[in-house]
Amino acid sequence: MIVESLAVENLAVDTLAMHMSDGLITPRASVLFCVVAVIGVALAAWRARTELTERSAATAALVTALVFALQMIDVPVLPGVSSHVLGGAVAALLLGPFAAALCLTFVLTVQAFVFADGGLTALGANTTVIALVGVAGGYGTAVALRTFFARRDAATPHDTALHDTVSPTARTFTIAFAAGCASVFAAITGFVVVYAMSGATHMPLSTLAYLYGAHAPIALLEGLVTGVVVVAAAGATHTRLMATLGFAALGVAGILSTVALSTFTADTPDALEAATLRGCEIAPTDTPRASRTGNCMARHVREHRLADSVLADYTVGGQEGSTGVAGTIGVLVTVAFAGTGFRALTRRREPVLHLELPR
Numbered sequence: 001m002i003v004e005s006l007a008v009e010n011l012a013v014d015t016l017a018m019h020m021s022d023g024l025i026t027p028r029a030s031v032l033f034c035v036v037a038v039i040g041v042a043l044a045a046w047r048a049r050t051e052l053t054e055r056s057a058a059t060a061a062l063v064t065a066l067v068f069a070l071q072m073i074d075v076p077v078l079p080g081v082s083s084h085v086l087g088g089a090v091a092a093l094l095l096g097p098f099a100a101a102l103c104l105t106f107v108l109t110v111q112a113f114v115f116a117d118g119g120l121t122a123l124g125a126n127t128t129v130i131a132l133v134g135v136a137g138g139y140g141t142a143v144a145l146r147t148f149f150a151r152r153d154a155a156t157p158h159d160t161a162l163h164d165t166v167s168p169t170a171r172t173f174t175i176a177f178a179a180g181c182a183s184v185f186a187a188i189t190g191f192v193v194v195y196a197m198s199g200a201t202h203m204p205l206s207t208l209a210y211l212y213g214a215h216a217p218i219a220l221l222e223g224l225v226t227g228v229v230v231v232a233a234a235g236a237t238h239t240r241l242m243a244t245l246g247f248a249a250l251g252v253a254g255i256l257s258t259v260a261l262s263t264f265t266a267d268t269p270d271a272l273e274a275a276t277l278r279g280c281e282i283a284p285t286d287t288p289r290a291s292r293t294g295n296c297m298a299r300h301v302r303e304h305r306l307a308d309s310v311l312a313d314y315t316v317g318g319q320e321g322s323t324g325v326a327g328t329i330g331v332l333v334t335v336a337f338a339g340t341g342f343r344a345l346t347r348r349r350e351p352v353l354h355l356e357l358p359r
Contacts, residue, residue, distance in 0.1 A: 019108065019126040020191070022119030023302040024276060029198030034124025037105075040132045044101035049345040051096060057346045060095050061339035064103040066229075067091055068110065068334040072314060072327050074270065075221065083218040083271040086130055089138030089183040089226045093176055094233055097139040099342070104131035106338040114333060115326070116304040116312035129190035137186020138226075142179040149175075172234055173227040180226030184219035188212060191272070195297070203297060207278050214271035276301070 025033075052060065067087030074082035087107070091100035108126050111117040118126050149171060188211060195203060269277065280296035306312060311329065316322040 019111070019118035019130070019272070020122040020194075021298075021301045022121045022304065023300040024119070024122060024298065025125055025195060025198035027121070029194065030121045030124060032197075033128045033194060037124040037127035037132070041101060041105050041127065044098040044105075044132075045345060048096070048098040048102055048342075052099065052342060052346050054343070054346050056095075056099075057342035058339065060099050060103060060342045061335050063091050063094050064106050064338035065331045065335045067103060068107045069327060069331055070225065071107065071111070072323075072330070074268070075218070076268070077217040077271055078214055078274075080268055081214060081271055081274045082268045083215065085180075085218065085222045085225050086134055086183060086187060087225075088130060088134040088187070089142070089176065089179040089222065090229050092135050092139040092183075093142055093179060093226065093230050097135055100135045100139070101131045102341065102345075103338065104135060106341060107334065110330065110334050110337055113306065114309075114311055115314055115330065116306040116309055117314070119302075120305055125194050129187050129194060133190035134183045134187035137189075138179040138183030141182035142175050145175045145178055169231055169234075173231050176230035177223035177227040180223035181219045183226075184215055184222045185212070188215050204279075207275055207297070210278065211272070211275040214274060218271065273298070 067090065070085050070087050070090075072084070074084050077083045086104075088100060088104055091103040094100075095103060105127050108118060108123060108131060112120055112123050112126075192203070192208065192211070276297035278296060280298055304312070310317055311326050312318070314323050314326045314330070316326050316329075
């Protein structure tokens with residue numbers, strides 16, 4: 001039975017994950033992009049070390065927890081297909097691109113080792129695509145738009161109606177919205193490049209079009225979430241921002257992931273999974289788990305090595321309805337892990353301002 005986009009749920013999608021899984025790219029490509037990720041993250045850590053303070057390190061840890069919580073929530077984007085926001089643009093606009101790259105790296109590491117989400121051998125590739133390319137795409141778009149608005153304002157007389165057409169809040173939202181959308185498409189483009197360089201299997205043009213089309217709705221949602229968060233944070237004091245981020249991360253993980261969206265999309269594959277499953281066939285085997293054959297990208301995907309761990313698949317011991325508990329544990333683990341990492345990079349100095357969005 002050939003599995004197409006509307007029937008991928010019949011193909012044991014539990015061996016796949018929100019991100020690239022083990023076996024999706026070749027071992028040589030896994031090693032290559034592990035090296036790329038290590039170099040990129042090391043450079044980001046070096047640059048972030050000159051900017052982080054004890055105060056900003058605590059904020060960065062809470063932003064990391066919020067990104068983790070947001071990535072837990074899958075929303076339907078097509079019939080039988082779901083997806084989730086990445087959070088790269090949110091982190092980049094709140095923390096700056098270098099700390100944001102570390103933020104996403106911490107999230108991907110916790111997901112891979114604690115929740116069996118994203119292959120261990122593909123961690124370098126996932127980090128390259130999401131933490132480096134996605135963050136760079138979102139932040140670069142924000143900088144470009146901010147420069148455009150600044151130059152337009154400089155060329156427009158202050159006493160004209162055009163100068164006051166867009167309010168500072170609307171302008172901030174526009175920049176953040178565009179950055180969020182761009183970060184998703186940058187990450188998808190990064191995945192396409194990584195997969196093409198791995199030479200695992202051929203990616204048909206129809207699958208390429210499906211990949212971008214399936215992520216178009218989530219790009220819009222990413223832009224909306226980024227815009228709302230950045231606008232809300234723009235006028236907040238540091239204490240209020242810290243409290244809001246903490247409550248938001250725990251609230252999203254503990255409430256929304258359990259009640260609002262998790263049950264609805266629990267058995268539907270992620271958009272990336274759905275794209276890689278196109279063209280797959282199920283081959284009967286003597287093992288309980290079906291084998292994939294056919295001309296599909298996920299043909300060589302393997303089950304996660306930690307698939308039997310306690311918090312695998314964002315549940316506690318595989319129990320139904322425990323996603324909220326698992327998510328809350330994940331938020332706390334992420335805060336502790338990211339807080340330790342950011343604190344290790346902290347220097348006692350005044351913070352350096354990043355992208356100045358209009359308030």
